[in-house]
Amino acid sequence: MTTLEFSYSLNKLSSSLKPFALKLTRDIDDANDLIQDTMVKAFTNKDKFTEGTNLKAWLYTIMKNTFITNYQRMVRRGTFVDTTDNLHYINSSSVQIENGVFENFTMDDAHEAIEKLDDAYKTPFMMHYRGFKYHEIADRLQIPIGTVKNRIHIARKLLKEALMVYQHKN
Incomplete structure (x- = not known):
């Protein structure tokens, strides 16, 4: 056409x-x-x-x-x-005033929750957070890509539970 x-x-x-x-x-x-x-x-x-x-x-x-x-x-x-x-x-x-106090609490709690993760979950999660692709993480850690995806999924789930206090209620 x-x-x-x-x-x-x-x-x-x-x-x-x-x-x-x-x-x-x-x-x-x-x-x-x-x-x-x-x-x-x-x-x-x-x-x-x-x-x-x-x-x-x-x-x-x-x-x-x-x-x-x-x-x-x-x-x-x-x-x-x-x-x-x-x-x-x-x-x-233009008329709103920002207060970063709550953001600091959130980030501190998030870092603390990440630090509490088992290394098996924390390492692939942090690599993915820093921009590594699943296959790159699998190559570096010498584990199957399915294991990488599973560990990142579990890490997210554990972090969601640990940071439940920040969940918005509608």
């Missing part, structure tokens, strides 16, 4: 995306933005589209994934948009 044919097909399908975008966003302006983002991503990734497959389904998938990514980004930022006319950000980071 040529670029011109692909562009024509995208343009033809763009209006059929609006109901789905409205269902996701529940706002006409956000829906239009989502459609625009979807079209831009589809056009820039046209080489990833397999000719002969369902273009409309591909666009719906891009739209859904774009919406999810944008939603997760908004949640991570931790801001809430005031929907009044002036559109202020309620929890703007």
Whole structure:
């Protein structure tokens, strides 16, 4: 499919995306933005589209994934948009004061928990934490790769139990 044919097909399908975008966003302006983002991503990734497959389904998938990514980004930022006319950000980071005390407690407890691990678990875990791949750890420690994966898994499980006090409750 040529670029011109692909562009024509995208343009033809763009209006059929609006109901789905409205269902996701529940706002006409956000829906239009989502459609625009979807079209831009589809056009820039046209080489990833397999000719002969369902273009409309591909666009719906891009739209859904774009919406999810944008939603997760908004949640991570931790801001809430005031929907009044002036559109202020309620929890703007410019007015927050950071206190690193809790981070120090967390890191100290994490280091202490790691130190308490048996060397059989601590060594592969720390190597993986420092960026070594599983096969590199297996080669260096001269143990099977399955054993490396198992020991790292057990180390994570033990650390999760040791640091349970930091688990967020919803």
